[in-house]
Amino acid sequence: MKENLQQRTEKNGPLVSVIMGVYNCETTVEDSINSILNQSFNDFEFIICDDASYDKTLEIALKCAQKDTRIRVLRNQVNSGLAPTLNKCIEHARGTYLARMDGDDISKKDRFQKQVDFLETHNDYAFCGTSAELFDDEGVWGLRTCIENPKAKDFLSVSPFIHPSVLFRKSALITAGLYKTKNVGRSEDYELFMRLYAQGFRGYNFQDFLLTYREDKNGFVKRKVKYLCTEAKIRYRGFKALHLFPRALPYVMRPIVLALLPARFRTFLHKSKYKIGERQSKS
Numbered sequence: 001m002k003e004n005l006q007q008r009t010e011k012n013g014p015l016v017s018v019i020m021g022v023y024n025c026e027t028t029v030e031d032s033i034n035s036i037l038n039q040s041f042n043d044f045e046f047i048i049c050d051d052a053s054y055d056k057t058l059e060i061a062l063k064c065a066q067k068d069t070r071i072r073v074l075r076n077q078v079n080s081g082l083a084p085t086l087n088k089c090i091e092h093a094r095g096t097y098l099a100r101m102d103g104d105d106i107s108k109k110d111r112f113q114k115q116v117d118f119l120e121t122h123n124d125y126a127f128c129g130t131s132a133e134l135f136d137d138e139g140v141w142g143l144r145t146c147i148e149n150p151k152a153k154d155f156l157s158v159s160p161f162i163h164p165s166v167l168f169r170k171s172a173l174i175t176a177g178l179y180k181t182k183n184v185g186r187s188e189d190y191e192l193f194m195r196l197y198a199q200g201f202r203g204y205n206f207q208d209f210l211l212t213y214r215e216d217k218n219g220f221v222k223r224k225v226k227y228l229c230t231e232a233k234i235r236y237r238g239f240k241a242l243h244l245f246p247r248a249l250p251y252v253m254r255p256i257v258l259a260l261l262p263a264r265f266r267t268f269l270h271k272s273k274y275k276i277g278e279r280q281s282k283s
Helices: 002-007 029-037 057-067 082-091 111-121 170-176 188-198 225-241 254-260 263-274
Strands: 016-022 044-050 071-075 097-100 127-136 139-144 167-169 203-214 275-280
Touching: 016 029, 016 082, 029 044, 029 057, 044 057, 044 082, 057 071, 082 188, 097 111, 097 170, 111 127, 111 167, 111 203, 139 203, 139 263, 167 170, 170 188, 188 203, 188 225, 225 254
Parallel strands: 016 044, 016 097, 044 071, 127 203
Antiparallel strands: 097 167, 127 139, 127 167, 139 275
């Protein structure tokens, strides 16, 4: 697939291809789609791949596609996970840039315009992300301000990039080998960002809150142990490729150590890290 993508001409395609994998998100997907369709920048195609949902997600996506010809809807016959689903979207993408989006987040109206303008004038960066408001069903409960110019060492604690906020140069993603689909658990983005950095690519983060990112305040304490163990392995491989050892050794086991802490304490740490004052509306 990588070779075919490199041979594909982009002369007649849109500047941006938005790639979104969706799975059982019928209550949120239409708002997410509309936040893309309402962007001030409009030179894009919108590729949505349904990962074998069993609710009305696919039906809603198809209904949106009937109203806007920029949308193309794909479907997996069996549930495959986010990484293979995104690779399928990329296989069909014609744009010079790839914009990530999830089916439960909201992009601010000027997100794409700012990101495209940046990459068009900063050839030394392969991708750019943004800071984000954190919200749940009750509204905005926190703010995550990302490091503006992340260095390799900034991967030690957590990923310095918010995956659905990122705009990539497609050529960089192809060169890096796209998303890994095996032994990544739910850390396909963390693994990809470290691999990009290990290959000499760099990313930038807008300090503007250009994404409203759905995250349950208590969600991180519910992560399964098998995913935490997989993340520890990804950390080891990524930190090794980034030449961060021996400094990185304590950080390899970070997800597992956190999992051993009492759930109430983990929730407190998470909420206090991103908490803002009064809860705000997500709009």
